Amino acid sequence: MTPEMRDRLRPFRDEATARGIPADDVERWSATVRPCATLRRDGDGDGDGDGDGPVVGRFGGPLMLPADIPDPSHPFVASIDLAALPADATDLPLPPDGRLLLFAFPETAGDSETMGSVVYVPVGTAVTERDRDAWNSFDFEDYAAMFKAFPQGPLRATADVSLPWHHAVERAERPGSGPLPGHPRSEELVAAWGRTRSGIAPEGPLQIGGYADEEAICTDPVSVAVSRAVRAAEAGGWDGPVSADVSDWVLLADWYAGMDVEGWESSTVHWVIQREDLAARRFDRAFTSVFSNP
Template sequence: MSAMDSFEEYRDSARRSGVPEHAIDTALRLARPQIGLGPTDEGGGILAGRYGGLPALPPDVAWNGFPDFVASVDCAALPRDVLDFPLPRDGQLLFFANGRDVEGSAGDAAVVHVPAGAAAAERTPEEGTPHTDPYPLYARSAWSMPTSADGAVVADGETKRVYREHRLQEHDRAEHVRRADLLLGGYAYSPQDPPFVQTPADHERDGGEYVLLAQADYELFGAPGWTGYAVWVMYRHDLEAMDFTKAMGGVLASHP
């Protein structure tokens, strides 16, 4: 879907609900690009990764089966220059997070970049370690809109007022989010307030801006009905340096 199609779909939905043009413009100014990776190529998705299975890691990367392997992304296959932050041009990005804890976790998340051509072998953890049977992931670009609780909204009083008064988040159908098992970039979606929200004052104090690198949701191992919502974040300066050892994150757990 092109940017214009996406924006016009949002604009048409908001207009039908009587939202004034100035409020619609406020919402669309906040739109951020996002790449969704899901299990089908419906709608022109490009094969760009794999969900589950076992990770292929270089020999110098320690991994004993935890945090759990979530997915890998083929950087060379992703749509080019879509996101508002840089990613490696080649190699694999591997995402790990806690897939077992119904209490959630604050630090059990990691990202590993395996450059193209680097020696790597599929790593088999100890017997009994849970994992998901692998399946392919197909990438599509889309636009991401914040929820009314996101830092991009609440940091400015007037934006917060307009966003909530006109229920602006309700006009984002976010179909690509429902189809995706892994999302790169954009805004965080979770059953609670978005994690790792920072205001401009926070950025000044700690000397950097957090960027939401990726997010995923999945059924927790051994906990039927429980869903884990994982996020991976980085300071922008670390991301621009491609230093994925600095990735941070955590998991929120939710039960319907």
């Protein structure tokens, strides 16, 4: 934890202490902090800091892809200019430049398929404009209307801090869940973060790195995504190899689709990737999991 991170977390630590949580528990939880980049459109949120950061990409816009990349099977969400991200905005080993394109269908289907994809376009790569509706080959009108409701416009980035929103892990030895290992007061600490987060790192519709969040959260959404990736690989719906160890994975990005798309108010899209795939820039190996509470 850098001195700047520690200073930014002061309101959280004060709130946790006021709730009677022992100092050791507060410090152990604070040490889990991760940097992240929060991306917002002008006018998003409550106005506090909106539009202050550099433009690092956009929601929607033309779909520009290399000729050897097939038409994606999911709708186009956003493109990120990695060179424009603030320095050290995340702790992910992202390429220093090029564009990251995110695709997703913000609805749950089955537990054995990915609901999106990621394409990395290095600097200098020749690209051509594609049909943004090619994913909807059957021309389903309802889905076409949903895609038209996807957000559009430039995205500005703010370097933020992120603490876990999940407070429990599934217990193998008996049904149910328990507090995060090493953090017996995890549920109370998450509540303290929820009380203070808006004044420390206000949320935006898109987040790069950090911890995953969703409407109804208990266990880590990344762990859910990993279990789905394992099942998808076993069912032949996604190429392996796949590690079942959550520590081998990271959150690449979160999209709170419910902020923008009518009818999907509870939906959150999680793009996750294995650490070794990220280091090797194999973004085609990212897996997309969606939380939806219809």
